[in-house]
Amino acid sequence: MTSVLVCDDSPLAREALRRAVATVPGVERVTTAANGEEVLRRWGADRSDLVLMDVRMPGLGGVETVRRLLSADPGARIIMLTVAEDLDGVALAVAAGARGYLHKDASRAELRATVTQALADPTWRLAPRRLRSAEMGAAPTLTAREIQVLEGMSHGRSNAEIGRELFLSEDTVKTHARRLFKKLGASDRAHAVALGFRWGLVR
Amino acid sequence: MTSVLVCDDSPLAREALRRAVATVPGVERVTTAANGEEVLRRWGADRSDLVLMDVRMPGLGGVETVRRLLSADPGARIIMLTVAEDLDGVALAVAAGARGYLHKDASRAELRATVTQALADPTWRLAPRRLRSAEMGAAPTLTAREIQVLEGMSHGRSNAEIGRELFLSEDTVKTHARRLFKKLGASDRAHAVALGFRWGLVR
DNA sequence: ACGACGGTCACCCAAAAGAGTTACGGGCTA
DNA sequence: TAGCCCGTAACTCTTTTGGGTGACCGTCGT
Structure with missing residues (x-):
């Protein structure tokens, strides 16, 4: 029973993420949480294989939630979600043990690829892909x-x-x-x- | 003999950094390198107490350099330097063992405070301060x-x-x-x- | 051997850039 | 309050750019 937990304080983002993650092959259950407290509260009774968590949340921030979650369950796999250049948050979360991060404006394909990867490989760490838009790949050759x-x-x-x-x-x-x-x-x-x-x- | 190694491929930034670091109390020597290869090559013969390294460099990137440097010398203290939202680089570098990072547009005071802290406390980790003020060295201020x-x-x-x-x-x-x-x-x-x-x- | 490409140079021409200067109003600060 | 910087704008004048085109000569690969 492969399950993913999506944690984001914004209902819109949460729902969008839930739907996107649900389309990933192999994912049978997607649960959601609105904040870090909720994640921790429910973790004892209901663990997920992967957690997608917003870096920036009210109450317990994403970083602190990562810390507590990992101290409670060192095997927890967490991917941080971030908007813009939330350098502090991402760096801290990664230092705290998050496996990687995703830009919130990453494409759906992007998200699915990362989730797939993380689920497939329990040792997966930090394969942060940033879409290089169109033309990247065709480096012009100058003489x-x-x-x-x-x-x-x-x-x-x-x-x-x-x-x-x-x-x-x-x-x-x-x-x-x-x-x-x-x-x-x-x-x-x-x-x-x-x-x-x-x-x-x-x- | 407290020495700091500054590694940046941009001569302008390198020189600005060198000068800024040299003003930190207690720092007796500041050496520079233009790329990761140079850092690694010289590390055996000439270790520094702290390395400031650009995330984004040609050849060996900053991240790979961090990895190699730490596998050669697990005690090396490294602070990454970054421009803009170099999320990938910073996150990877931190995951690889860098102690923290500094925005290149951090103020001189900022830089000095972080370097001072890192040198004073060998266990120091990730106190990434982001300040706005700018003008590191001779960095021009545009409106x-x-x-x-x-x-x-x-x-x-x-x-x-x-x-x-x-x-x-x-x-x-x-x-x-x-x-x-x-x-x-x-x-x-x-x-x-x-x-x-x-x-x-x-x- | 033919063609593609790279390096070299030239000429024309319209458009853009850059330097110098002046000016006015607003905001911040010494 | 006087001074300074910023943002805005205009005007003139000279230099530079960029596009179009054509050309000659090597070298390389087919």
């Missing part, structure tokens, strides 16, 4: 020259300056620039530099 | 508007487009642009975007 030009741009040099530096004519630099814009899908040099940073092509 | 304009630039928008987006005239956007260039020491928008990334002002 060495193009990278040099992009780097020049990132150092605030004009095309003419880059040309002097690389012993090229300004026109050639412009050609490289145009080509790398195309490859990166950049609309101008500032955009190209930003994309370069985001892709890890320059620093 | 909200200026950041918005910089972000617009990083998305490849023209001044006119940014203006439309923010309900400003193009001329006003240009004014903000000129001012933020001055603050960042940028020679053009591409340079400004690069510096924004290097300082962690945009992503």
